[in-house]
Amino acid sequence: MTDTMLAMIAEELERIAVEKGERLPLLTPDSRFLDGDLPIDSLDLATLLVVLEQRTGKDPFRAGFRQFTTVGELAALYTAAA
């Protein structure tokens, strides 16, 4: 299930990067969102969260924001969400 989420996150990040004319580096569960590993900013990250909520029907932040810095951590939040 986490693998499914990783694939979905990779797909949506790719779409966001392409729209900006950027190329996504090879994504791993350890890729960090905002620390320069990926060509995305906070607007892109917000876009990603909204799309993931739309696609999965899950909101892991329902009970408040939860910290994540890497792609793998975000995938785990969605996998664990009811």
Add this chain to the structure above:
Amino acid sequence: MPRPVSEGSRLRAGVATIAGGPAAYLSVGSGGIPVLLLHGFAGDRLTWQFNLSALSTGRRAVAVDLPGHGGSTCDVGSGRVSDFAPWLVAFLDALEMPRVHLVGHSMGGYVARELALRVPERVVSLTLLSSAGLGTPFDLGFLRRVVAPADMAEGKACAEHLFARRSPLVPRVGEVLHAQGADPVRRAALQRIIEASFAEYADGGPVVDWNRYPMPIQILWGREDRIIPLPPADRLPSGVPFHVFDAAGHLPHIEAASPVTAAIRAFLNRCDSPSP
């Protein structure tokens, strides 16, 4: 179970070219009577990121950066936020939204009321969240600090003041406030707004004449708001839904995102088809 998202309802960021300067926005979903979200002072459209998706069920949800904020024009004119109303009318036209539900947070609540007065036939309902402009005192000193934090530590201290509880978002919000304050053009625009629109009313302003608003109104507030404390009942319209969220400060749509979003959704759904 993963579900498909049609192209038309996917979240997109855009910039509308309108008289008075460009308007940056996020739009998600389609159809229905759209909801327009107006952020608070020194905030931007991203403050709605935890609400946008759920609000776009069955309707378009749009969050716009107000002048002087985010990616929109830095030109705030005289600094009077009531002047944002005609700019927003042009924005509604540009996005082909003849009628909308309005949701305004803090300063955005004041702007929402101004827009509702200007084009009442286009405003289906009004949700005021921790709203400015109800005539009660507010923390002017905080507003002056928040636009020009001296360093990252002061940015973080300002961010902490916005929340009721420890939040993992505080460091990030602090960074954003500090970066914003370090941009002289941005800072000057925000300071102009403070002096032209807020300073005079810090100890209390005029009472709102709610009879001038023909549309349904709902009031939402965080119980532990330290910027605009919970107003007394006599400052609120009588007989309207009034929800107070425990363990939430000045950003209930972030700190209590799910219950706030649920309250907004339920209200908008009721107002979509008013009973005769």
